[in-house]
Amino acid sequence: MHRLLASLALLLVSSLALGQTPLSRPAIAYARDIQPIFTEKCVACHACNDAACQLNLGSAEGAARGASKVPVYKGDRSVAEAPTRLFLDASGPDAWRHKGFYSVLDNQASQASLMARMLELGHRTPLQPNAKLPEEIVLGLNRDNLCPLPGEFDAYAGAHPKEGMPLAVTGLTDGQYQTLQRWLAAGAPVEYHPIQPSATEARQIADWEALLNRPGSTEALVGRWLYEHLFLAHIHFTGGEPGHFFQWVRSRTPSGKPVDLIATRRPNDEPGSDFYYRLMPVQGVIVHKTHITYPMGPNKLKRVKQLFYSGDWHATSLPGYGPRHRANPFETFEAIPAVARYQFMLDNAEYFVRTFIRGPVCRGQIATDVIRDNFWALFQEPAHDRYITDANYRGEATPLLAMPGQIDNVGSILSLWHAYRDKRNEYEKLRREAYAELSPPSWSTLWAGNDNALLTIFRHFDSASVSKGLVGDVPLTMWLFDYPLFERTYYQLAVNFDVFGNVAHQAQTRLYFDLIRNGAEVNFLRLMPADRRGRILSDWYQNSGKIKMWLDYEKIDTDTPTGLNLDEHNPKRDFGLKLIARSASLNARPDPINRCQGAYCSRPNVSEDLRNAEQTLSRLVSRPAAGLKVIEQLPEATLLRIQDSSGKREVYSLLRNRAHSNVAFMLGEAYRYQPGLDTLTMYPGVMSSYPNFMFNLSTDDVPEFVEDMELAKTSEQFERIVQRWGIRRSHPQFWQYFHDLSTYIKETDPVESGVLDMNRYENL
Structure with a gap:
């Protein structure tokens, strides 16, 4: 009894020390509890310029920024839009409000936040497991995102009762849903934990910044050329921390001081003041589609010096912008x-x-x-x-x-x-x-x-x-x-x-x-x-x-x-x-699957199960659509997840190569298709940032899968293949299989890994 009372007293003291009432649930922390949910269930659609309503959920900064009705992609606009690049064109929610963004996190008077209501709409209308989605839900690039303001949500929900969030995909677990709703009800507090360079990275950053900021016309011209050629790069350093990447920017402040960013529309626009080239950590979740990597280290530094500074040349003046x-x-x-x-x-x-x-x-x-x-x-x-x-x-x-x-x-x-x-x-x-x-x-x-x-x-x-x-x-x-x-x-x-x-x-x-x-x-x-x-x-x-x-x-x-x-x-x-x-x-990349050497159409360095599977799958890549009608049913980038008898899985990209009479005109591409000449290429790995669909097979299934693909002449026959092996957006394990593609990249090429995009995942 004394031991029990002592334990309760200790629990009471600990709870008070943590600012909690006795036996209450712990406070929700954004980095620990919220961002992982966004990363798993939201970032696949809400990242980069094509994030629906510009709502980028890859970081606390993006979530706090909110949404905008202004589309980034609008090819027919007569006047250019002001850039709205996260981490570049404004800093902090107030600055983004001045640029037309509105909060999705703030409670509105007596109503819950816009995000809370969107999540509730999605949670109360779950999808039928692994069924094709209703036709009225428009997906892909043809979707016209309405981006309702908080006061417009009721009208949106009435007109689109099946289009809550996450949109048209297996949604949040009950635990994830409750965590997000508790967080939103508590005012959606966020904390910011910007990535900082390690000591090894900081030393290399100092060396590179010193190189690009050398005084003199010759040095300044080289620095400008290098900056303009590396501004898109996600830099990773020799001996750097896994997952740490950096980008080149122009700053009003020199090395050793906080970056004071100069955000111009283009990297070769007039900076407007004196500036320094600086390396700044890439913040937020790494997404594959924007992740264009570039290696830097002592050998690369030596190479740059050799290329640009070893010759007898000089710049006598500097060009303008x-x-x-x-x-x-x-x-x-x-x-x-x-x-x-x-x-x-x-x-x-x-x-x-x-x-x-x-x-x-x-x-x-x-x-x-x-x-x-x-x-x-x-x-x-x-x-x-x-x-x-x-x-x-x-x-x-x-x-x-x-x-x-x-x-x-x-x-x-x-x-x-x-x-x-x-x-x-x-x-x-x-x-x-x-x-x-x-x-x-x-x-x-x-x-x-x-x-x-x-x-x-x-x-x-x-x-x-x-x-x-x-x-x-x-x-x-x-x-x-x-x-x-x-x-x-x-x-x-x-x-x-x-x-x-x-x-x-x-x-x-x-x-x-x-x-x-x-x-x-x-x-x-x-x-x-x-x-x-x-x-x-x-x-x-x-x-x-x-x-x-x-x-x-x-x-x-x-x-x-x-x-x-x-x-x-x-x-x-x-x-x-x-x-x-x-x-x-x-x-x-030797390619025996698509370029068979005699009778051998598989890689020699994989298990016997996978060799047999590759040999069978190679039948799909050796003829045009005129002889393989199923090609007409396939999207551009299909992923095959194949597991052998030992439990090891391999991932293959099955890519549809559309034939055209020519590609010389801006409009009317559909009129130049030659579908009977389409072909397939299959290769190990994830060869698109935007999977269009996925099949999950065992190696034992492969012969039947290939035979069904060869025999499929109609959409109904292809539908049966999808029903048996397809991972639809509504599949109960959709997210497990979808993120396993990113896991595969991390295992095979970790520097290139990032969250894939599902905006183009089709409703087959």
């Missing part, structure tokens, strides 16, 4: 040796291609509707790049390399387009004639410096992914970047692109990227036999593409020879196969 200098980085940075600039980009070519192909803007159709659904990217060896080796040629070419998009006058779209198109075509003519004077291109023309030398791009309608190595069968098209093309693509789609810009800016960007794609294809064509180039180009630009070739493109070289010995009947495929064979040491 006006439209002219934004439009032509070749002129702006012409004092820096071109070989240093190009080699820096080649060293981490995957990063730079990701910035403009995958991009952190979160909805990329402005760029992606100008590219094929899959292609390989190659790079020209600097010693064979005439812009690098010939100063006279460089001087002629530089004025022709300016890019549009700096002037966003809607009435000037056509005149600006014609002016920049003509300038670009004049450059293409200059390049064609200059390269005709050189020795025919050979294998030595291609850069082979490291495992960034060969890249594979897959387009998934409005997003795209980039992978090292040559994945999939030999594609229809290939791109060959030289330095002028690589730099222009980066500046046009990353540095100078403004996601908040108006229709004139976005149209000019899209139209010029069409010319960039054409330039990359023409560069590649020079590797082909002269008498076959026209036929290959004609195959890429069928039907209406012929009109575009006549209207906007410069003619190609069909006279000078190639130095490659290729099969005259199918030189493009022969080139691809020889490239694979010649690049075995570079190709980081």
Whole structure:
């Protein structure tokens, strides 16, 4: 009895010391109790620019900022919107209120907060387990988010009774729901725990900031060029903490003092005051779609010094920040040796291609509707790049390399387009004639410096992914970047692109990227036999593409020879196969599933169960949709989660490659589809930030799954496959399987891991 009384007394004293009443529940802490729920159930939709109503729930700052009715993606707006980038364009709830954001956390007089009511609406209307969602719930990019204000919620709930939160997906557990409602009822208190660099990271940050902020014109020009090429990067340091990433910003304060951020629309806009380049921790939950990583460490620092400071060159003056200098980085940075600039980009070519192909803007159709659904990217060896080796040629070419998009006058779209198109075509003519004077291109023309030398791009309608190595069968098209093309693509789609810009800016960007794609294809064509180039180009630009070739493109070289010995009947495929064979040491991704060697269509280094499964699955990737009708039912990016008899699971991406007669026009893509020519590529790993659907199988299920896929000719037959193996949004274990994809990335490539996006997860 005495022992029991003593225990109760101790409990009473402890409770009072913690500020609790005896036997009450502990206070809810945002970081410990709330953010993990948001990360598990909300961030997959509420992150980046395409977060519904701009409500970003990846951090306390985002939750406190709230929501906005203003859409970020509105391609037809006549006036640019003010940027609303979290952690950059305002700080604190009051500042965001001045920018039009409204709270979703505050209680409204006698009513609960907007978030509490949205969660309650979702909790009282659960979905039927693993059933197809009601047709009236619009999902994906076609959804018109209403973004009701607190006073508009009742009308919203009346009109959309099944569209509470989380939207159209297996919702919160009872425990999660109760925790969130208790927190909201208590006033939704948040605490901020910003990430701080470790001692190892702080030392490296100091070294890098010292480098970019060196005094002198030469040093300032290099610092500016490096900043403009790394501002999108999530920097990770040698020996740094797992999960710690940093980004380059401009600050009014020098190293050693708190960052006083200068937030400009573009990284090459006028800063408005003296500034310093600083590294700032990336805050909030890491989401895969914005996570474009870049390594830094002592070796990289040494490499930068070697590239930019070892030569005998000097900048006598510094360029300005006006439209002219934004439009032509070749002129702006012409004092820096071109070989240093190009080699820096080649060293981490995957990063730079990701910035403009995958991009952190979160909805990329402005760029992606100008590219094929899959292609390989190659790079020209600097010693064979005439812009690098010939100063006279460089001087002629530089004025022709300016890019549009700096002037966003809607009435000037056509005149600006014609002016920049003509300038670009004049450059293409200059390049064609200059390269005709050189020795025919050979294998030595291609850069082979490291495992960034060969890249594979897959387009998934409005997003795209980039992978090292040559994945999939030999594609229809290939791109060959030289330095002028690589730099222009980066500046046009990353540095100078403004996601908040108006229709004139976005149209000019899209139209010029069409010319960039054409330039990359023409560069590649020079590797082909002269008498076959026209036929290959004609195959890429069928039907209406012929009109575009006549209207906007410069003619190609069909006279000078190639130095490659290729099969005259199918030189493009022969080139691809020889490239694979010649690049075995570079190709980081051998691909026996899509490129069978004899009878073997599986990887040798996996379990026997998985080898047999891969061998069977390879039957789905060897023929077009005309012979595999189920392709017409599949979305762009399907994930297969396959578990062997030991319990080990593997994840595969099953990617639909849509065929087009051409990709040369801004509108009417659907009219250029050639669905009978669609194909599938299957490869181990998660090869999209935006899974469209997922199947969960055991290795024993694979033969039946493949057989059913081969036999499925109608939507009803495909429906039976989905019912048996599909993980629908309403599946009771949806979140377990969905987040297991992120876990897989963390296990196989931890630096690249982040929460995937489910805004494109389809209602199959």
